[in-house]
Amino acid sequence: MAKEYETVIGLEVHVELATKTKIFCGCSTAFGGAPNTHTCPVCTGMPGSLPVLNKQVVEYAMAVGLATNCDITQNCKFDRKNYFYPDNPQNYQISQLYLPICRNGHVDIETESGVKKAVRIHEIHMEEDAGKLVHDEWEDASLVDYNRSGVPLIEIVSEPDMRSAEEVIAYLEKLRQTIQYLGASDCKLQEGSMRADVNLSVREVGAEKFGTRTEMKNLNSFRAIQHAIEGEKNRQIDLIEAGKEVVQETRRWDDNKAESYPMRSKEDAQDYRYFPDPDLVPIHISDEWIERVKAAQPEMAPEKKVRYKEEFDLPDYDIGIITGTKQMADIFEETTAICGNPKKVSNWLMGETLRLMKETGTDPEDLSFSPKHLADLIAMVDKKEINSSVAKEVFEKIFAEDIDPVAYVDEKGLKTVNDEGALRKTIEEIVAANPQSVADYKGGKEKAIGFLVGQTMKAMKGKADPGSVNEILREVLAQQ
Amino acid sequence: MSDILSLTAVELGKAIKAGTYTAVDAMKAVIEQIEKCEETVHAYVTIDKEAALAKAAEAQKKIEAGELTGPLAGVPVAIKDNMCTEGMLTTCSSKILSNFVPTFSSEAVINLEKAGAVVIGKTNMDEFAMGSTTETSYYGVTRNPRNPEHVPGGSSGGSAAAVAAQECFFALGSDTGGSIRQPASYCGVVGLKPTYGTVSRYGLIAYGSSLDQIGPLCKDVTDCATILETIASHDPKDSTSMKREDTDFTSALVKDVKGMKIGIPKSYFGEGLQEDVKEAVLAVAEKLKELGAEVEEFDLDHVKYAIPTYYTIADAEASSNLERFDGVKYGYRAEDADELHRMYKKTRSEGFGPEVKRRIMLGSFVLSSGYYDAYYLKALRVKALIKKAFDDAFAKYDIILGPVAPTTAPKLGCSLSNPMQMYLGDIYTISVNLAGLPGISVPCGTDKNGLPIGVQMIGDCFAEKKLIRAAYTYEQAAKEV
Incomplete structure (x- = not known):
């Protein structure tokens, strides 16, 4: 043996x-x-x-x-x-x-x-x-x-x-x-x-x-x-x-x-x-x-884990990642303090941030964007000033260059169009131009609506709120 | 001009202030004397006459403008060549530093220059302060001005000789095991080794770091107190430097020893002590007794262990301190070495003299694995016992009085052939370094051949003022006879 x-x-x-x-x-x-x-x-x-x-x-x-x-x-x-x-x-x-x-x-x-x-x-x-x-x-x-x-x-x-x-x-x-x-x-x-x-x-x-x-x-x-x-x-x-x-x-x-x-x-x-x-x-x-140095010790990861669970009720896995490095935990805490929504902050860190870190090979300790900019972005999404795909695009800029999202969105004209009349007009045009899809939808093919939403978003250059598009589209189709 | 040379440093300072002489007069007189004596005495490794004259002129201007008012303003001083002097060659009397020009000055030198003293040059010494005769210098021997057939002592032999030959008004030396007190005694001048930590070691090229201390070599006790007052300072650049509030040493220049308790260690007067040295030193005790001191013999413990303890600790530290002289960054580098370790070996073999190599080898041995406990650690324990013995003595006595060295200055060429004998000559001085104590050497007559004898007074840590008072009292009384 x-x-x-x-x-x-x-x-x-x-x-x-x-x-x-x-x-x-x-x-x-x-x-x-x-x-x-x-x-x-x-x-x-x-x-x-x-x-x-x-x-x-x-x-x-x-x-x-x-x-x-x-x-x-x-x-x-x-x-x-x-x-x-x-x-x-x-x-x-x-x-x-x-x-x-x-x-x-x-x-x-x-x-x-x-x-x-x-x-x-x-x-x-x-x-x-x-x-x-x-x-x-x-x-x-x-x-x-x-x-x-x-x-x-x-x-x-x-x-x-x-x-x-x-x-x-x-x-x-x-x-x-x-x-x-x-x-x-x-x-x-x-x-x-x-x-x-x-x-x-x-x-x-x-x-x-x-x-x-x-x-x-x-x-x-x-x-x-x-x-x-x-x-x-x-x-x-x-x-x-x-x-x-x-x-x-x-x-x-x-x-x-x-x-x-x-x-x-x-x-x-x-x-x-x-x-x-x-x-x-x-x-x-x-x-x-010794006592002085002890007293000056910051809150360490194990204590943070317990506190996050109690205070923010996040999943254990997310807490593990966020408290894994001080830089990540600091960003989380500071952003949450500004925007008051720990779940959304956590989602941005666990989703887009981790994805971009992996793509760019960035270590957590090298994260350099400011919590204020992430908080501003979250607020803009909340207020439906931008839709989620625009938000992701803006976040990439925040991640890479720490741009100010409010100024950036303004400058690039990325704000969601909330003019219902204009949106309805575009949808009516799309519906008119795609009779086959309309027929498919009426014939029970629910999927066909996805194509029409996509066409609308394209026509709106991405600046429409997908929820509103869906709602109006269904109304228009119902009238057909 | 010749009477200017016979002035003490403090007298000269006063004369310059009074306008009797200028700082330039003093420097010119010293240069003239150097030109006359140096061929015989060879007290200096480096003399920069032009710079010294220029600095003297500058000092004179400041004195006249009232910017320099201290007692040493305008007074020419010689510096032992193991103290860094910015822009001036600093060799430690070694080949390995034959081209070394420091980028900064020692704190002690800076303190002197701030007080207006003017540096003439750098004095000869035993190579890296290792020796008792100034014969181990790479730059040739220094001769004793009192009798050129004899050594000036060492390792601060150049400084002692320069003062004795009037080639300067005072000098700085360093004392690791007696290197100020013993040459002072051989040359008939006053020398003081302060309490460890009193004068900054920053800029002093280390021999035995835990023992090294800078101090004055000068013409009398008044100069000694004045110089010490000037160079003593707390220096944040030296972690072993101490904050002392009691550095007004000149306040102790008082002729009064009434009630002072003086201890005479019996073991300092035993075998090996030259008879006329013994008599001269005991006569000092007698004189102080006449003046009101209480003198008593006592047993000082552990004296015989001082020499092996000292050579273990000093050499161990030296073996490490001298590692930086490797031919890489500064100093001498051997030619034609084709590989790093061969370059190191060749540079150090060619750059260091035999006494330095002997001590590096001894020091490396006592630190090497397997021997550290048996030698180095044991030496540290004995050092603590020696300190304790002195603590016990100072519980009873204000000062301890004895000889500086067992003999007067030996003839040139007699000492190096028997290093063991040379090491034994340090018996009375080295325990003072091991215990970190202050010690002063004051001239107390001559032997049958006319060679100077010195008496040593040892004080407890920080008790320089007691030493100065006793030494001053004796010196003044001796003048009256």
């Missing part, structure tokens, strides 16, 4: 924090910018410069820790991790090893197939990002850009509690949702503001000891993570089945080739010579400070 294997997965997730300035100096963290323009003596490692901690980094790290049920280390400090590489201007990274700011937390996850479990968090620590090496093939030289050097990161280290790619994705989505709700980061995998390294081993089902693990890097989408987990699981099982050993090493995933290759093995593992950074004083986090 073939052996059955279990996959054991732990994650190291790096999240770039949303502070305006770097962790140890006043330089901007803004993305882009010409190389080495967001730099100073501190973040370029000039002799004599000294780091000064940005307090906001501590607050964000605490907020994430509290939201993931961690204990806060009230006396924590920074350590130096020593290694030589040009993207690291001091040749040591300021990080936390001995006393990380958060420890012993957990995140409750639920997978798509309904598995519910808690993934334990070993620790969360604060550290600085490195610069970026740019390889200039033309000049055959490497250049360094220190704009990213000193951008604050937290690293969230889980226990090896996940057993499948599905659980990993659920864990990451939960982390992302939580951190976005806190406003601590935008957590974009593609842009690198959220990065996950996967530690994976396999063992026979029922075995107590963990197998030898590998660490997989360069995973910049959920899809890549899923593929890498499948690929690495199979690679390790194949090795074991062939009687070979899994080597403890760091591997780099190539998503285009759908395979990984080793970066460095344990044999040449570096000795980072960690020690407490003497340039930074220990951080004392008082009970009051």
